Amino acid sequence: MALIAVAVLLGGCVRSEEAGDEPAGQAPGTAESEAPESRFMLALRRVPAPRGDLWIEFGDVQRLGELADSDPGGAWDDDVRHLGLGALAPRAHLTAGLGLDVRAAELAIASGGGSERAGALLGGQDADAVYAAARAQGWEGETALSRDEDPAEPMTTALGHLIALQDDVIYTAAGVEPSWDSVEDLAAEDPEIRAYAACLGEVAAAVIAGDVAVGVRPDNAGVPVTLMCTSSPDPDELAASLPSAVEGTSRVIEPGTPYSRRVAPPDTEILDQGMVRAAMRHRPGTGAGWIFTLLRARDLPGTVQYRGEN
DSSP: OEEEEHHHHTSSOSSOOOTTOOOTTOOTTOOOOSOOOOHHHHHHTTSBOOSSSOEEEEEOHHHHHHHHHHSTTSTTSSGGGGTTOGGGGGGGGGGGGGTOOGGGOSEEEEEOOGGGOEEEEESSOOHHHHHHHHHHTTOBOSSEEEOOOOTTSGGGGTOSEEEEETTEEEEEOTTEEEESSOOOOBGGGOHHHHHHHHHHOSOSEEEEETTEEEEEEEOTTSOEEEEEEEEOSSHHHHHHHHHHHHTSBOSSSSTTSBGGGTBOOOEEEEOGGGEEEEEEEBOTTOOTTHHHHHHHTTOOSSSOOOOSOO
16 A cells, blocks of 8 residues: 655645745755746645556646636636546535635646545645535544545545645545655656656646656747657657657547647657657647547557556
8 A cells, every 4th residue: 555655745835935934845954956846846746656557637727727717718718627636527516525625726636546546736725624524524534534435425436535734635545545654755756757747847737648748838828838748769750750740630639630730830859868848839729638638549649649547
């Protein structure tokens, strides 16, 4: 059974620093020596690296809400807003019963799948309200609340353990037991995951899945820009192949039509350790969730696809 050291997971804050607080994502008592981390990287400090299939999803809830509100019915007003909720997504209408406020969160992140899944809502939560609501529904414990799975209670099929501290909530499935004295490697410390997160940068939403990572961010005009990152033993060949891959045809979105109907030709860049990044600006009418639909359908431009089970 995996263990999460909650003291580590909740040791930083996503919010702006207050006087006397340690910088977000920084261990207490250490000096800040690097540039500020992306909000995605900060969220990766709250969940363990998956032990099975590599699957991590992230949503900057605050930013996604702002983008959707700025253009109602536009490119950002689609299903991209569920990213980061993991197992909570199909049960979002039930989360208020546990005192959770999904829309008030600043960031959401989910890691792994099945009995190994873990996740966090960072910011915007009321610890007292969460503990009161959960205990009223039969959850037991002091800092870490737990409840056995009960088919009559849909939330227990998604959550096995629940911890709230200040305005963050960490939740895990039954196979990942929170602990105050045993440290599981965090996703942010895994070299492969860090490389993907660094490649994606400051994104509004992202998924790291197997051998590929995809994300979306707004450009200066608010237009979605899709990012796709993968590593290769021959990054030059991979980078050179991506423009023609985008001219290939999709099986899922307007089957038989080229991806280039949805996005502009990719700007490619070769980063460290063979990592290749492609950035594709969306054409009018292409929603922000375009790349995530292709990822789940194993229909990304090119030969690299997600092969896992999430």
